[in-house]
Amino acid sequence: MAQRLDAQAPDFEEKFSALLGQKRDLAPDVDATVKAIIDDVVARGDAALVDYSRRFDRIDLEKSGIAVSKAEIASAEGRCSKEQLDALDLALERILVFHEKQRPQDLRFTDPLGVELGWRWTPIDSVGLYVPGGTAAYPSSVLMNVAPAKVAGVSRIAMVVPTPGGEVAPLVLAAAKRAGIEEIYRVGGAQAVAALAYGTKTIAPVDKIVGPGNAYVAAAKRRVFGQVGIDMIAGPSEVLILADSSANPDWIAADLLAQAEHDESAQSILITDDASLADAVVAAVERHLKTLTRHEIASASWRDYGAVILVRSLADALPLADRIAAEHLELVCEDAEALAAKIKNAGAIFVGGYTPEAIGDYVGGSNHVLPTARSARFSSGLNVLDFLKRSSILKCDAEALRAIGGAAVTLGEAEGLTAHARSVSIRLNSLGV
Amino acid sequence: MAQRLDAQAPDFEEKFSALLGQKRDLAPDVDATVKAIIDDVVARGDAALVDYSRRFDRIDLEKSGIAVSKAEIASAEGRCSKEQLDALDLALERILVFHEKQRPQDLRFTDPLGVELGWRWTPIDSVGLYVPGGTAAYPSSVLMNVAPAKVAGVSRIAMVVPTPGGEVAPLVLAAAKRAGIEEIYRVGGAQAVAALAYGTKTIAPVDKIVGPGNAYVAAAKRRVFGQVGIDMIAGPSEVLILADSSANPDWIAADLLAQAEHDESAQSILITDDASLADAVVAAVERHLKTLTRHEIASASWRDYGAVILVRSLADALPLADRIAAEHLELVCEDAEALAAKIKNAGAIFVGGYTPEAIGDYVGGSNHVLPTARSARFSSGLNVLDFLKRSSILKCDAEALRAIGGAAVTLGEAEGLTAHARSVSIRLNSLGV
Numbered sequence: 001m002a003q004r005l006d007a008q009a010p011d012f013e014e015k016f017s018a019l020l021g022q023k024r025d026l027a028p029d030v031d032a033t034v035k036a037i038i039d040d041v042v043a044r045g046d047a048a049l050v051d052y053s054r055r056f057d058r059i060d061l062e063k064s065g066i067a068v069s070k071a072e073i074a075s076a077e078g079r080c081s082k083e084q085l086d087a088l089d090l091a092l093e094r095i096l097v098f099h100e101k102q103r104p105q106d107l108r109f110t111d112p113l114g115v116e117l118g119w120r121w122t123p124i125d126s127v128g129l130y131v132p133g134g135t136a137a138y139p140s141s142v143l144m145n146v147a148p149a150k151v152a153g154v155s156r157i158a159m160v161v162p163t164p165g166g167e168v169a170p171l172v173l174a175a176a177k178r179a180g181i182e183e184i185y186r187v188g189g190a191q192a193v194a195a196l197a198y199g200t201k202t203i204a205p206v207d208k209i210v211g212p213g214n215a216y217v218a219a220a221k222r223r224v225f226g227q228v229g230i231d232m233i234a235g236p237s238e239v240l241i242l243a244d245s246s247a248n249p250d251w252i253a254a255d256l257l258a259q260a261e262h263d264e265s266a267q268s269i270l271i272t273d274d275a276s277l278a279d280a281v282v283a284a285v286e287r288h289l290k291t292l293t294r295h296e297i298a299s300a301s302w303r304d305y306g307a308v309i310l311v312r313s314l315a316d317a318l319p320l321a322d323r324i325a326a327e328h329l330e331l332v333c334e335d336a337e338a339l340a341a342k343i344k345n346a347g348a349i350f351v352g353g354y355t356p357e358a359i360g361d362y363v364g365g366s367n368h369v370l371p372t373a374r375s376a377r378f379s380s381g382l383n384v385l386d387f388l389k390r391s392s393i394l395k396c397d398a399e400a401l402r403a404i405g406g407a408a409v410t411l412g413e414a415e416g417l418t419a420h421a422r423s424v425s426i427r428l429n430s431l432g433v
Numbered sequence: 434m435a436q437r438l439d440a441q442a443p444d445f446e447e448k449f450s451a452l453l454g455q456k457r458d459l460a461p462d463v464d465a466t467v468k469a470i471i472d473d474v475v476a477r478g479d480a481a482l483v484d485y486s487r488r489f490d491r492i493d494l495e496k497s498g499i500a501v502s503k504a505e506i507a508s509a510e511g512r513c514s515k516e517q518l519d520a521l522d523l524a525l526e527r528i529l530v531f532h533e534k535q536r537p538q539d540l541r542f543t544d545p546l547g548v549e550l551g552w553r554w555t556p557i558d559s560v561g562l563y564v565p566g567g568t569a570a571y572p573s574s575v576l577m578n579v580a581p582a583k584v585a586g587v588s589r590i591a592m593v594v595p596t597p598g599g600e601v602a603p604l605v606l607a608a609a610k611r612a613g614i615e616e617i618y619r620v621g622g623a624q625a626v627a628a629l630a631y632g633t634k635t636i637a638p639v640d641k642i643v644g645p646g647n648a649y650v651a652a653a654k655r656r657v658f659g660q661v662g663i664d665m666i667a668g669p670s671e672v673l674i675l676a677d678s679s680a681n682p683d684w685i686a687a688d689l690l691a692q693a694e695h696d697e698s699a700q701s702i703l704i705t706d707d708a709s710l711a712d713a714v715v716a717a718v719e720r721h722l723k724t725l726t727r728h729e730i731a732s733a734s735w736r737d738y739g740a741v742i743l744v745r746s747l748a749d750a751l752p753l754a755d756r757i758a759a760e761h762l763e764l765v766c767e768d769a770e771a772l773a774a775k776i777k778n779a780g781a782i783f784v785g786g787y788t789p790e791a792i793g794d795y796v797g798g799s800n801h802v803l804p805t806a807r808s809a810r811f812s813s814g815l816n817v818l819d820f821l822k823r824s825s826i827l828k829c830d831a832e833a834l835r836a837i838g839g840a841a842v843t844l845g846e847a848e849g850l851t852a853h854a855r856s857v858s859i860r861l862n863s864l865g866v
Contacts, residue, residue: 084847087840094837098550101542107534116784117531117798122777124811138848171847208811222655226666229811233659254856261852293851329824340826344555351549351828354860358853359829362841365550366825378557378641378662380823390813391762392799393773395784396792404527407520408795414517414604415571418726419694420791423687427787 002268002282002306007316019307020323024236024265025373034190034219041194046201052191057133057164061186064166066202068173068184076173088139088175091363095147098365102384103151108393114400118393123153124229126204127387128196129181130211130221131172133162133188139175140361144368144382145210146179152387157181158206160196162188188213193220197228210382212369231382235373236265239357240326240346242317243281244333245274248353252277253284255330255356260301261294267305269324271317278308318342325376328357347376398431405433435701435715435739440749452740453756457669457698458806467623467652474627479634485624490566490597494619497599499635501606501617509606521572521608524796528580531798535817536584541826547833551826556586557662559637560820561629562614563644563654564605566595566621572608573794577801577815578643579612585820590614591639593629595621621646626653630661643815645802664815668806669698672790673759673779675750676714677766678707681786685710686717688763688789693734694727700738702757704750711741751775758809761790780809835864 005015041048050061077085108118129145132138142159149157159176161168163186176184185203187195193213199205208229209221221230239259243252256268272278285302292298311317314333321329325345333339336351343349347370350357361368369382396404405424412421438448474481483494510518541551562578565571575592582590592609594601596619609617618636620628626646632638641662642654654663672692676685689701705711718735725731744750747766754762758778766772769784776782780803783790794801802815829837838857845854 083843087843087847090837090840091844094544094548097544101540104537109534111527111530111798115527115797119799120774120782125777140844140848226668226806226808229808235659251856251859254852254859258850258852258856261850288852288855292855293849298852341553343824344558345822346824348825348827349553351826352830354831354834355827355829356856356860358845358850358856359834359837359841360825360827361853362844363837364548364827364829365544366552366827370825371822373659375659375662376822376824378822380821381825383823385818388813389778389804389809389811390816391776391779391809392781392793392803392814393784394781394788394793394797394799396788396797397785398787401787401792404523404792404796407523408792410516410520411524411573411795412791414520415573416726417691417694417791419687419690419721419731420794422721422725423684423691423789423791426684426687427789 002302002308004278005307005309007309007311016320020374022305024267024305028215030215031219034216034223037190038194038220038223041191041200042198049187049191049195049200052189053187056189057162059163059166059186064186066185066187068186073173073177073184076168076170077177079170080174084171085174088143088171088178091140092143092147092178094363094365095143096151099148099151099384102148104385104388113403114397115404116395119390120393121388121390123155124207124387124389126156126158126206127154128206128209129157129159130192130209130213130217131159131161132213133168134164137169137172139169139171140368141212142172142175143179146181148367148382148384149387150180152384154387156183158183158185158196158203160185160187160192162186162192190216190220193217193224197224210386231369231386232371232375232379236267237262237372238267238269238326239328239330240269240271240321240324241330242314242321242333242339243270243272243277244314245277246334247277247332249277249280250284251353251356252281252332253288256281256285256302256306257288257292257298258356258358259328260298260306261292264297264300265305266301268302269307269309271309271311271320273311273313275310278310282308314339321346325374327370327372327376328360330355330357345376347371347381401427402431402433435735435741437711438740438742440742440744440753449753453807455738457700457738461648463648464652467649467656470623471627471653471656474624474633475631482620482624482628482633485622486620489622490595492596492599492619497619499618499620501619506606506610506617509601509603510610512603513607517604518607521576521604521611524573525576525580525611527796527798528576528800529584532581532584532817535581537818537821546836547830548837549828552823553826554821554823556588557640557820557822559589559591559639560587561639561642562590562592563625563642563646563650564592564594565646566601567597570602570605572602572604573801574645575605575608576612579614581800581815581817582820583613585817587820589616591616591618591629591636593618593620593625595619595625623649623653626650626657630657664802664819665804665808665812669700670695670805671700671702671759672761672763673702673704673754673757674763675747675754675766675772676703676705676710677747678710679767680710680765682710682713683717684786684789685714685765686721689714689718689735689739690721690725690731691789691791692761693731693739694725697730697733698738699734701735702740702742704742704744704753706744706746708743711743715741747772754779758807760803760805760809761793763788763790778809780804780814831864834860835866838866
């Protein structure tokens with residue numbers, strides 16, 4: 001049973017702060033293990049991958065090969081239903097359309113002093129995509145990570161996926177194929193991250209690694225950051241729903257549980273100005289829970305981290321929502337658009353009762369890789385810019401240098417960097433300045 | 434004396450790979466120390482800051498106060514020359530103009546199925562700026578970090594700067610004042626990063642920390658990442674110059690040394706198709722070195738990490754330049770513009786003989802906080818987007834949900850996330866689907 005808070009109660013700030021401060025990410029400290037695995041992959045390459053896969057995934061890569069063959073991918077696709085493949089295709093097309101609009105412009109301009117300035121965007125050359133295996137095998141996640149990279153123009157995408165006992169979800173391989181991935185390796189864990197970062201005989205190194213994973217994968221990504229780029233370190237997922245009396249309590253309950261079923265450390269919060277809606281949602285959650293296949297996970301998440309907060313008006317909910325900075329924010333109320341325009345911190349905003357968060361997970365078109373654990377305060381969901389980098393451009397002619405060079409000499413000298421100053425003054429001197 | 438490589442030589446690939454693989458960042462492993470300092474600041478707050486400042490900076494914060502007063506800032510400004518303040522003002526104005534052009538657009542559109550999509554950019558609420566003290570006190574760095582934050586609309590910027598022996602460069606405080614910073618604390622090291630991330634009684638916590646620092650600061654930023662956002666972890670700086678026979682060897686030498694004087698692990702590389710230019714540059718470097726104030730640092734950098742690479746044509750230099758992925762790339766040759774358009778990996782490109790890299794450090798207008806140590810392969814210089822975050826927006830009405838909801842149900846069920854599927858199907862059912 002989720003906790004209930006009343007924003008009018010004298011101890012509310014204390015309870016709300018405690019809610020914000022809750023540690024949901026109970027990942028064990030695996031850093032030492034991960035360091036050893038990475039060092040081993042750097043030293044022994046493919047042989048290390050073979051050993052770890054035998055130990056952790058119960059699979060013999062010497063027999064199966066490290067790379068997944070085209071025939072295997074095609075065969076996996078053949079095992080998916082037409083309905084599933086059609087759903088994948090609809091999702092992929094919509095995700096591509098949305099992300100196409102994120103392509104940034106290059107710029108070049110000449111300022112009044114004659115200095116030319118600008119920048120040029122270029123795609124990252126090669127990207128590694130980590131895809132979890134086993135129970136958390138999500139084809140939608142493959143699409144969400146690949147689409148923005150493709151739109152950015154990344155020419156090489158190498159995917160790694162662990163195959164415990166040799167198994168991989170057919171729809172994951174089908175999603176990869178339809179998204180245009182041709183390079184897939186059946187390795188996972190810290191060893192896969194190490195292979196992508198440093199390369200082995202079979203797996204050429206990449207420039208950036210994206211994709212979710214368990215505690216070992218997260219620790220490995222942190223460790224190889226610098227050697228390669230990484231996306232965010234994903235934490236447990238969360239939804240915040242702001243609802244008023246116009247909301248359907250049964251739908252709100254379903255949305256809270258869609259979040260709660262992810263894992264036991266997921267968090268679902270409802271803020272409402274209607275006490276009877278709160279009661280009805282809580283009751284509906286209990287009803288839904290009984291018939292959910294992931295009953296135990298969802299129950300634990302709702303019990304340990306769920307919360308229902310009563311406010312005087314939804315305007316009062318805004319500062320609370322910004323402090324929660326939820327990964328997903330649903331606005332199910334009369335003035336949802338007005339509220340959406342005022343929210344500062346949220347990974348994605350779902351407006352109105354006909355936009356359950358799950359639409360954004362699959363087929364809305366926006367990205368479902370979003371900042372978790374309050375990081376929407378300072379970061380954004382995955383997007384095309386994550387697969388591009390920008391080189392700034394500066395160009396002076398003699399006149400332009402004459403106009404601004406003196407100030408550079410002054411600042412270089414003030415900073416004690418006299419060679420900086422000289423590199424400018426030597427040119428100014430030649431111009432008779 | 435820098436090493437010389439010939440791209441035509443049979444052992445070139447081996448030597449070039451070794452050059453790329455050189456470990457220049459010899460920072461000690463201070464992680465355990467840093468963890469203890471952070472824990473202590475979290476536990477004891479201001480009292481810990483007082484203790485560490487006494488120990489590391491030989492200053493009694495109980496006497497001086499943790500915050501730098503407005504009177505101190507004004508007095509520091511009074512000690513700067515008019516020429517210096519004018520140079521700061523020119524730099525700041527130019528940096529602001531350039532970064533204004535980086536402000537991204539919000540988007541909202543309705544697709545053919547009736548789904549509304551879009552995104553909204555909002556500034557990060559509060560940012561902490563780390564400014565190194567002592568010998569590496571760079572007012573230009575204050576401007577480069579603050580300007581994009583101001584353009585983004587960040588409402589609170591808190592600056593920390595260590596003041597060894599109570600000293601802080603007056604021009605650093607003047608730069609902060611002119612850039613609009615009113616909140617400055619005289620603390621540095623890991624303790625300052627901890628205070629910004631977790632807050633103390635005096636220093637309210639921020640959402641993101643930016644700015645360069647030593648090994649302790651870098652390790653602390655890595656540790657607090659997640660609790661707050663951070664910018665890149667800056668490594669040793671580097672310049673790559675591509676030059677042909679049209680280049681002035683004396684100017685090229687000055688530019689190589691402007692990089693080398695930063696610190697002993699800085700790297701300066703020249704690639705040229707003209708052996709006699711190479712000879713002339715090497716000779717000019719030796720001449721310049723004799724009269725540089727930072728002679729020892731620049732000599733050590735040039736000796737240990739400097740390189741001159743001879744290629745058959747500058748077209749051959751392109752793939753090498755992309756592998757080096759230099760922080761700064763100067764193109765001093767006949768077809769500089771054509772080369773600039775082909776470069777894939779570079780933090781900033783300086784086009785033509787009248788654009789020494791130092792212009793970009795101070796007054797060009799582009800940002801001098803740039804990706805180092807080959808990270809231009811996957812990241813970009815500091816910019817306005819680093820101080821914004823984007824919330825995606827999704828809005829379905831009943832018709833739109835009817836059009837795409839079925840595919841979401843299919844994918845949710847395929848992933849075993851039946852509560853996801855239910856949150857959509859419960860609505861579709863009400864629509865008679």
